[in-house]
Amino acid sequence: MLNSAISIWEACLQYIKDNISEKSYFTWFQPIKAVKLQDKILTIQVPSKFYYEYLEENYIKIIKSALTKNLGKDAKLVYSIMMEKNQQSENSFTVNIPSSQKAQIKVQEVEAPLFIERGVKNPFIIPGLQKLKIDSQLNTNYTFDNFIEGDSNRLARSAGKQIAKRPGGTSFNPLFIYSSVGLGKTHLAHAIGLEVKRIQAEKTVLYVSMEKFCQQFQEATKSNNRNDFIHFYQMIDVLIVDDIHFISGKKGTQEVFFHIFNHLHQNGKQIILTSDKSPVDIQDVEQRLISRFKWGLSTEIQSPDYTTRLAILQQKMEFDGIALSEEVLDYIAKNIKTNIRELEGSLNSIIAQATFNKKEITLELVEKTLSNLITNSKKDITIEYIQNLVCDYFKVSIDALQSKTRKRDIVQARQLAMYFAKKYTNASLSSIGIQIGKRDHATVLHACKTVDNLFETDKLFKSYVDDLNKKLTSDI
Structure with missing residues (x-):
């Protein structure tokens, strides 16, 4: 049954491939699998309901022609639709050819808002x-x-x-x-x-x-x-x-x-x-x-590096029609790292201070204007910084931390790095995983749950978390 279904569907695909663009074929037909053929009823498996709807909207005529060519005029088609979580639907959506059971979407001739x-x-x-x-x-x-x-x-x-x-x-x-x-x-x-x-x-x-x-x-x-x-x-x-x-x-x-x-x-x-x-x-x-x-x-979009921050400042400087020395630009770009809004806001504050007080924009003025902002942010806690801190604490190398090794001490260090990256940065789980050994978001989520569990049950592990936490909070 399965072999017959596959051969019939392959013949249909060859016909379809000859009559549509290559891009459309690979997008909409290559993922489809034939699963059963019984009494001229071919069952094909599609990835989602969206696929079913799209095929019915755009390709039902060519599918009908292909099936008629290979199975005769009494051919029928059944869609077996995979659920979004890769579980097959118990009740497949069924469409009899030539008349589709799917209601057509019509452009309603009504007044639009x-x-x-x-x-x-x-x-x-x-x-x-x-x-x-x-x-x-x-x-x-x-x-x-x-x-x-x-x-x-x-x-x-x-x-x-x-x-x-x-x-x-x-x-x-x-x-x-x-x-x-x-x-x-x-x-x-x-x-x-x-x-x-x-x-x-x-x-x-x-x-x-x-x-x-x-x-x-x-x-x-x-x-x-x-x-x-x-x-x-x-x-x-x-x-x-x-x-x-x-x-x-x-x-x-x-x-x-x-x-x-x-x-x-x-x-x-x-x-x-x-x-x-x-x-x-x-x-x-x-x-x-x-x-x-x-x-x-x-x-x-990640936080801009120094070069990008400098370019942003230079563009804003040109737009506002002001001139700043290289040392002033360098100081701002090196110290304001969080985001572009904060960077531009810092420059606005500097311009306002100089204008209202009728002073020249000097490095001293900039340092004074931004002192509170820079003091409050102290150290920029990045994923790279967290990895270095964890590696130094456990006496392991960055390469080992990011490797595929399953040694217990390395795994725990890696999980702690992921845990603190999630806690102290705004990076997404995906971004954290990519930067710590090219892992996926599920690995990061699992690491965070593991740290939470061990923190509650393992006294030695709890001491690791507390020590690292103190080191990080002292930098915030």
Whole structure:
């Protein structure tokens, strides 16, 4: 039975491959497996319900032709759909060819809401049946020109530039940008939207915070405009959702966003999401949504290095029309490391002090102005610093800590490094894992749980935690 199913499906695939693009074939047909053939009924296994829906929307005719060619006009197809957690559904979705049981999505000819966020106007206004003309909500100050590229953001920026040229046409869909606060993810999201509008003015681009999205959904539900709300978002060409992690715990909003996401993705529209957490670190969100967040490219923006911080200061200095000596720039760049907002805020404070007191910006003035800020932050606790501290404490090398060895003393040191990295830095679990021996987020999570358990049950291990904790807190 299985061999017959495989051979028939392979023949169907050959026919399909000859009639669609190579990219479409490898994306939508290569992951499918034939699992059973009985009485001209072929059962194929697809990875998710999304796959089933997409095949039905776009490829049902060619699948029907392939099956008819190889099994005859009475051929039928059954989809066996894998659950999101890799568990097979007990009740497979079944579709009889030639008529599909799946309801077709229709463009509802109703008046769509216009998104107007600024001012006192209601954000849902009826524009009539015409091409949407909406306020994109993009901040024109956030462009690629003033987004300084460095090692910390190069991948995210490069992906954004590619998306701007071909929104929805790259493998970066969705683009999921995550970082700690103040590192430029919102700036980059706006820059992509503005670049799309510059290159393809006809595209409908919309920026919205998840907080605003949730508020609109609640208002639409209360006023019985839920369908209008959904249809409006389904007509966007490039949807940018900032702080997507705020969807956590909101079941109704997750459900409606799931359907909007599916519709946009199926129709080749671009989705850009930002978050302060990686997809796997967002809590209380349905797994099917998390899996979709990971479909395209997830990229982290990290804290800028010295060179990037210096370039940011030089750009702001040029924009503000001021001149600063190299030693002043060097002092600021070396001492303000947390994020870009703090860096720019420090420079604003220096300019304000010099202007109001009619003084020249000297190194002495800068040191005095920033003394409180620098004293409060004292030492920049980084993952690298934590690894060095742990290695020094246990007398092991960095190479050993990051290696694959399972020696008990090395494993414990590694787990403690991961534990303290999670506790004292804003890095995601994924980022911690990558920097400590290229582990995944699950390994880091397991390490943190192990440390918590041993802390409660092992006196010697508890002393390790307490000692390292004292060393780290003395530097904060």
